[in-house]
Amino acid sequence: MHAPTQDPLQRERDHLAASRSALRAMREDVENLDLKDVTGTWVSAAVLQRQIDERIAALADFAHTPLFFGRLDYLHAISEELAEGGTGEQFYIGRRHVHDASGDPMVIDWRAPVSQPFYRATRTDPMDVERRRRFGYTGGELTAYEDEHLTDPAEADSASALLAAEIEKPRVGPMRDIVATIQPEQDEIVRADIGGTVCVQGAPGTGKTAVGLHRVAYLLYAHREKLARTGTLVIGPNSSFLSYIEQVLPALGELDVAQATVQQLVAHVEVRAEEPAEAARLKGDARMAEVLRRAVRAGITLPTEPCVVVRGSRRWRVPAYELVEIIEELSNREIRYGAAREALPQRIAHAVLLKMEQGGEAPDDRVQDAVARNAAVKAMVKECWPPVDPAKLVHRLLGDAEFLAACADGVLDAEEQAAILWAKPGRSVRTAPWTAADAVLVDEATDLVQRTSSLGHVVLDEAQDLSPMQYRAVGRRCSTGSATVLGDLAQGTTPWATASWQEALRHLGKPDSHVEELTKGFRVPEEVIAYASRLLPAIAPGLAPATSIRDLPDSLTVTHIPDDLACAVVEACRKALTHEGSTGLIAADARIPLYAAALAEAGLPHLSPGAETSADARLTLVPASLAKGLEYDYVVLDEPAAVIAGEPDERTGLRRLYVALTRAVSGLHVLHTEPLPDQLQR
Template identity: 25%
Template sequence: MSDKSLQQWEQERLDSTLRDIEEQIRTIGPRYTGDDFTEQMLDLQREERKRRLEIARKEPYFGRMDFQELSQDGRKPDAPEHVQALYIGKAGVAKNGSNELLVIDWRAPAASMFYSFTGGDDPAVYDSPDGEVTGYVHLKRNFMIRGAEIVRLVDSYVRGQEEGAVSDEFLLYRLGENKDNKLRDIVSTIQGEQDRIIRAERSKALFIQGVAGSGKTTVALHRLAFLLYQYEGRIRAERMMIFAPNRMFLDYISGVLPELGVGDIGQTTFSDWAVELLEHDIKLADPSDTMAYWFEEHRTSEELEQASGRWKGSIAFKETIDERLNELQASIVPTAEFIPLDGFRLSPETMREWYDTDYGEEAIMVKRDRLASRIKRWLESELKHRGVADKKKRSAALAKLNSFVKRIPSFTAVGLYITLFKGKQALTQVPKPIAKATAERMAAGIAAAEDLAPLAYIHLRLYGLKVPAFDHIVIDEAQDYSPFQLETLRLCQRTTSMTVLGDLQQGIHSYAGIQNWNELMGLFAEKDTGFFELNRSYRSTMEIIDFANIILSGMTGGVKPAVPVFRSGDPVVTEPVTDEHWLPKLHATVSEWLQDGGYDTISVIGRTARECEEIHQYLTAQGLAASLVQSKQPTYGGGLTVVPVYLSKGLEFDAVLIADAGSDNYDKLDAKLLYVGCTRALHKLKLLYRGSKSTLIDREQPQE
C-alpha cells in the first residue's frame, strides 16, 4: 500500500468515525429541566456522555495499535481477522447503537501497550480485569489530527520490517513545536517510564525525582485522570487536590486536565490552603518581600538557615508541638468535681470516662466542646429529674455551669502557637530574636511561610478537618517542602494516596526544603511508598541539556544528570558585554529573535526582581511589548517575558536569554538557580555576562 493510499484509507476511517460521533451527539437531545429525580440522574449521565463525545470530536484518536491475542493454549491464530486494530484516544467511543469500540480510552488496560511496547518480535502483555493478556503487536501508528484532517501519520513499528536505530520520529516532531502560555497534555507521546508512574498503585505515597523537562508535572496530572478512570465510583475529583508552588504556575497548568476531560479537581498553594484552613485568622507575610530579600540580599547558606527558621519545618518541631498538645489534652478534663447546687455532684472520674470513651479519636477541641455540652445536658437532666423549678436555683446552677466550663482550657491554633514563643511556657531552644519576632508577628495576625505548617497542624489536631478527607494529593515542586508540611497534609487523608514530585537539582529554597528524598519518604512505612526517577529530559535540545549539566557538575546529592532525547539545535552562546552596552545588547538580541518569527515565547531571565524591573523598563521604552513576572502575579501570558530566575521554575519558553551570568550574579552557591534558568529553554539559549564569566559556566575550561 502506497503512502498516499494509506493516508487516504486512514482519512476515510477518520471521516466515518467523526460522522458516527456527530450522530451520537445529535441524538442525545436537550437537557432535562424537570423535578423528577430519576430523570435528573439520567440527564447527568447523558451530559457526561456528551462531554466525552465532544472531546472525541476535536481529536478522535492519536494512535493505532494492531494486536493479535494469543489463544488460551498459547498459540497464535493464523487468520488475519484475529488481528484487531485498536484506535486510542482521549475518550472511549462505542459505535452508535452497538458495543463495538471505535476508539478505546487511553487509560484502558489494552491501551497501556501503546505506551509500553517499544518494538521487537517478543509477545506483548497487558493486565486486564480478567487477568493477563498476551499477544503480538503488528503495528504501532501515531496520528496528528487537526480540524478533522490527518496532518501527520507516522508508523513507529511495523512487524516484519527490519528495525534500525530506534528513533521516535513522532515524539521528536512534537517536541520541536513551539510553546504557548499553557502547559499541554502529552497523552499522545507518553513514554514507557512515564506510563508506569501514571498507572501505579493508588494507595501509596509515590515519590518522583524528575530532572528539568522530564514531564513530571504533566505525568502527575495524567495520573489524576487515570485514577479517576481506574477507581471510578471509589474516588471523586472534588476530593483530589493539587498543591502547586504559586498561583501563576496553577494558571500555567490549568489547561491539562480539561484537555483530558477531567474537572472539579482542587488546585491551590500550600499557603492559600493553610490560610483558608485557619479560617483567615492570620494573613501571610508578603511572600514577594520575603522571597526577594533572601534571593537578593542573603548570599550564604548560614544566613538563610538561621533567618528562615528551617527548624520550624522539622519533625523535631512537630514532636515538640505534640508534647504541648498532649499536655493540653491531659488538662481538658477537670480534676475538681462539679457541684452546681447542694446535693448535686458530678465526679471527675465520670467526666474522664465520658471524654475517653464517648468521643473516641475526635480532635482535642471537638472533644472539649462535646464534654462541655455533656456536662450541660447532665445538669439539665438532674434539674428536671429532681424537679427543681425555682428560677433562682436554676439561674445559680447555670451560672456555676458557665464558670466551670470556662475553666476548661480552650485554644485556637494561633493562640496555642504563640505560647511556644512567649510567656512562661515558651520553648527555651528557640533563639530569642526568632522567638520575639514570631510572637510579635503572630500577635499582629501575620504568619511567615514557615509558620503555616505548624499552625495548620495544630488546627487539625485541635479541630479536625471540617471538609471530606482528600482521596488523592499531588504535591509539585516537593523538594521545596518541609517534612512538617507533608506531615500536616497526611492528617487530611484516611488512606495514604499521594503523588509527590520534584527535582533536588532545582531545590533553590534550600533554607526551607529538603536535601534528600528520604527526609520525606521516611515519614511513611516502606510498604506505603514508591520511588521513581525520570532522568530523560524532553524539553530542551541536547546542546542546552549538556550545557546545563555542566553547571551542576561540581555538586553532589546522588541525583543523576539529565539525559536529553536525540534532538539537536543551535549551540548555547555565552557572550561578554560591558555595563554600557548591556541593556542595548539585551534589546538587540530579543529584537532579532522576534524578527526571525520562529519563537512564540521568549524570556529574559534576570537574577533579581530589581534587575528585571530595570530590564523591563528599558525594553518597553524601546517599544517592545514585554511583560514582567512578579511574585503575586496570578497568570502567565506568554509572548516576551522578563522574569527573575527564582520565579521561572516550572515555566517553559522557546528561547531564553540569561541577562547576566557574570560571577557577581552567580557564584558556587547559585548553581541550582542558574541551572533552573537555563533549563527553561526549549530551543535556544544565550547567556550574556558582565565582568568575569561565572565559574559555573566556565568549568569546561582549565582553571588557573
C-alpha cells in the same frame, strides 16, 4: 513516512471525520436528555443537571486537538471486555472514548487497558501488537502517518519522526498534554496503583509534571467512583505555575480536579508580611509540631473540686479523683483536642448515670444527654478542657516568650526561641502581621484541634521546596489517600529545601513510598542539559546527570558582553522572536524593572509568567524566582552572577541558576558581563 496523497491516509482522514461526527452525536444525545419527568427533590434534580452539564463539557470537540493520535493493529482478537465493548483487532487510541450509534468504539481512551501497548510495546516485547501507527497533524488536520511493524524482523529499529516532531512542537500557550508521547518509563508511573504513594525524582525536561497530571487523569478513569467521593487535588508552587498547567486535565476530559498552592491550603489567616529566612526555616522545622502539640494542650487542668449535678430534688456528686481519671484517660489517648473536648461532658454524664443506677434509678440515653448539657458539667469542661482557637493560640505562642519557653522546653533552645518570637525592637506583638510560615503553624494547630479532611489522591509538584511542616500540611490532605510527589532535589531553592526524598516522605506521612528516578530528558536539548549539569556536583552531588534524546546542534550560545548588557539582551530577545514559538527572558528578580522598561522602549511587548502566549505576544519576562516548572522554546538568560547574588547563599543561588538554565526547549542564549561561576567556565 508515507506521502499524504496515498489512499491509506485518506481512509484515516475519513475515520477521523466519522469519529468527530460520532462524538458530536454523543454530545447531542446528552444535550437532548429531558429532565422534566425526573422524580425527586429539587436538590437531586440540580445534582443531575450538574452532572449532565459536566458530561456535555467533557464531550467537547476541540478543532485543533487531535481526536486520536495512534492506532494499534493486534495479531489476535482482543476480548470484548478489554476493548470497552469493541470487537476486532484494530483500535484507534485517543484522548477520550468515542463510540458510534451501535455502541461500537471508534476511538479508545488512552487510559483503557487495550491502549497500554501503544506506550509499552517494543520489538522484544510486542505485546501481541503487529503494527503501531502514529499520526501527524497540522492545525487539527491529519497530514501524515508512520508505522512500526513490531513483529517484522526485517524492519530495523528507527527513531519516530512523528514522535520527535510532537515533542518539539513550539510552546505557545499553556502547557500541553503529552498523551501522544508518553514513554514506557513514564507510563509505568502514570498507571501505578492508586493504593500506594509514588515519588518521582525527575531531572529538568523529563516530563515529571506532565506525568503527574496524566497520572491524575488515569486514576480518575480507573477509580472514578472512589475519587468522585474523596476528591483529587493538584498542588503547585505558585499561581503562575498553576495557570500554566491548568489546561492539561480539561484537554483529557477531566474537569473536577482542584488546584492550589500550599499557601492557599493553609489560608486560615491573612499573610501580609515576610520574615528573615532563619525564622522561616525554624518555623518550618518538624520540631514545631511538638511545640504546637504542647501549646494546644497547655490549657488542660486537673480538677480539685467535685462536679455536683442537680436533678430535681436530688444531687449527684462526681468526686475530683474520678474526674481526674477521666481527663487523664482522654489526654493519654492522643485523640484530637476538639474530639476529646466533645467526649468529656458525655464521660462525666456517664459517671453521673452510674451513680443514678446505684441509687435505684433507671436513666436512659436521653437522661445522659441532658446531664451532659447541665450547667455544672459545662462549667467543669470549660475550666478543665477549655476551647482552643488555633490562630489565637499561635499568636500567643509567637508573642509570649514565657509561654513559648514552656512549650518549647527541650525542643528549641533559647536562641531558636528568640529567632521565632514576634516581640522584637520596633515591632509590637499586637500589630505583628502573619507570615507564610505562621500560616502553616496555624494549620498544624487547627488539625490538632479538629481532624483535616483527607482526599483520595494528591499530586504535589516541585515538592523539593517544601519545609517539613509544609509536608505535614499536605500529608494531612491525603492521610487516608495516596499521593504523587514530583520534584528535583537539584532545583531546591528555599532555605529549608529537602535533603532527601526519604526524609520528605517521612514528614508527608508516607515513609514506605516508592521513589522513581527519571533521567532521560525529552524537552531540554542535550547541549543545554549537559551545560547545566556542570552545576550538579556543587548543588546535588548524589544525583546522576540527565541525558536528552534531543541533539540539537548550536542550541546553546554563551556570550560575554563587555558593556551595555541590557541592550544586548533586548537584541537577543528580538532575534529569538524571529523563530516560531515562545521566548522567555529570565533575569534576577532585582533586574526585572530594568528589562520591563528596556523592552517597552524597544517596542517589544511582553507578558508576565502564567499569562497565555499568542501569535502576537510570544515574549515573557520571567523573574528567576518564578521560572521553576515553566518552559519556553527559546530562553534568553541575563547575567547568571546576578541570579546567584539574588539568593541568600551561593548554593541556593547555583540551584536557582540551574533552574533558569533548563527552561529552554529549542535554544538557550546566556549573556553576561560579570564572570560566570567556576563550574560553567570549564
